[in-house]
Amino acid sequence: xxxLVESGGGFVKxxxxxxxxxxxxxxxxxxAWVSWIRQAPGKGLEWVGRSRRMxxxxxIEYAASVKGRFFIxxxxxxxxxxxxxxxxxxxxxxxxxxxxxxxxxxxxxxxxSS
Amino acid sequence: DVVMTQSPLSLPVTLGQPASIxxxxxxxxxxxxxxxxxxxxxxxxxQPPRRLIYQVSNRDSGVPDRFSGSGSGTDFTLKISRxxxxxxxxxxxxQATHWPPxxxxxxxxxxxx
Numbered sequence: 001x002x003x004l005v006e007s008g009g010g011f012v013k014x015x016x017x018x019x020x021x022x023x024x025x026x027x028x029x030x031x032a033w034v035s036w037i038r039q040a041p042g043k044g045l046e047w048v049g050r051s052r053r054m055x056x057x058x059x060i061e062y063a064a065s066v067k068g069r070f071f072i073x074x075x076x077x078x079x080x081x082x083x084x085x086x087x088x089x090x091x092x093x094x095x096x097x098x099x100x101x102x103x104x105x106x107x108x109x110x111x112x113s114s
Numbered sequence: 115d116v117v118m119t120q121s122p123l124s125l126p127v128t129l130g131q132p133a134s135i136x137x138x139x140x141x142x143x144x145x146x147x148x149x150x151x152x153x154x155x156x157x158x159x160x161q162p163p164r165r166l167i168y169q170v171s172n173r174d175s176g177v178p179d180r181f182s183g184s185g186s187g188t189d190f191t192l193k194i195s196r197x198x199x200x201x202x203x204x205x206x207x208x209q210a211t212h213w214p215p216x217x218x219x220x221x222x223x224x225x226x227x
Binding site: 035044045046047049050061062063064095097102104105106107 | 155162163164165168174175206208213214215216217218219220221
């Protein structure tokens with residue numbers, strides 16, 4: 001059974017940083033394209049970014065709203081994906097989901113507020 | 115960027131009756147490889163989204179056959195043949211033909227009358 005488990009969310013102030021992690025079981029993330037998608041409270045879904053598998057070039061793409069502040073990386077030793085979030089803004093407050101194919105994690109909540 | 119527009123945004127339905135959600139894209143979703151990367155997701159209250167349909171009309175594993183997807187080009191539809199209580203939630207369409215970024219519709223809230 002495929003499971004994705006996000007962690008690392010929390011309460012931070014504007015301008016601070018946070019690092020999210022997506023740990024996988026039942027699937028080798030090294031062979032998968034993996035995305036981060038977020039959902040602000042009471043709002044719709046917003047794609048944040050995606051990491052292609054290395055066999056497809058390994059490129060990483062970001063939404064314009066986070067480009068230059070968020071950075072996706074892989075940790076193959078832990079079968080996980082990371083999302084480094086710097087210079088956080090109030091509008092980054094959201095549940096952050098890790099997604100690959102049809103599989104979604106339960107999400108981790110990030111709250112940015114002064 | 116591609117814009118996805120869903121209608122209606124709210125859909126009250128009677129149990130056992132059909133329901134239909136429309137999704138329109140600002141440009142054709144036919145990829146140069148011939149495929150159309152249009153997806154449908156269901157989000158039940160308090161739950162993460164769940165993919166129901168991929169590439170317009172293919173049901174994901176475990177999805178009841180009362181759900182069906184259709185359409186082409188810029189116009190797509192999700193139909194529920196007979197609504198059940200567990201179908202309450204918000205439904206999103208999403209395109210992955212033109213990326214980045216993937217683009218989601220605003221969501222359609224399905225509730226029981």
